[in-house]
Amino acid sequence: MRWGARGGVGGWVGSGRDSAAVSPAAPVGKSVVPAPRVETIASSRCLVARVGGDMDYVTAPVFRPRLRELLSRGERFVVLDLSRVQFCDSVGLDMLLDVWRRADGSGTVLVLACVPQALRQIFQVTGADELLRVYDTVTAAEAAMGV
Template sequence: MTDPSDETIAVGRSLVARGSGEMDYVTEPVFGPQFKVLIARADRFVVLDPSAVSFCDSAGLSVLLGGGRQADASGAVLVLACVPEPLRRILEMTGADQVLRVFDTVTDAEAVFGG
């Protein structure tokens, strides 16, 4: 996956980051630490837009869930928006959609958090 901080926009108290490529065991050693830095930078909210993610395995899912835990521990919130259908199915099948909030669009997520 590309470095999500490469495509990051600050909107109010939130960071909107767009990732692309694959979230898997091959990219996790690079993507995982970058994702943690992104969450640490957030003032309050991180909206991850994975619409250009082409593949996600258990390692990628683990990074997302770990990011959610890190955000919670720091008083921030991590949400997903514009989730492609294959990734949405993975989130639903694993129950991760019950842990990570998922929005249809970035605008929907920003509306909830006040952008």
């Protein structure tokens, strides 16, 4: 996966829509963008949700309700595994902060795991790392929550 800088203030990074990730099955000149997805993974200790695809203004109508739905399940601990996120712009960051605020307000502990390095850098540049707790692995996130 190649991470490159996007233009504008903040220099959002990713391999999203500006890159031409072409598969053999795709018509020439057409980029293949992974479909947005949120898959829950069975865990007896907490709810683990694996997030995949681009998190941006295009996928926000899909991601935002799915992320909010995770909180409606009533789990005390939620881990978002971001290992399959390939691109994140300011709207994607806003979605993560929104779900964190909602979780915090409802007494749910929400943490992030397996965050790509480029996305960690976005968190640092924007100050989001002051709110969002990030762990290297899902196992480390679960251990930190004491579950």
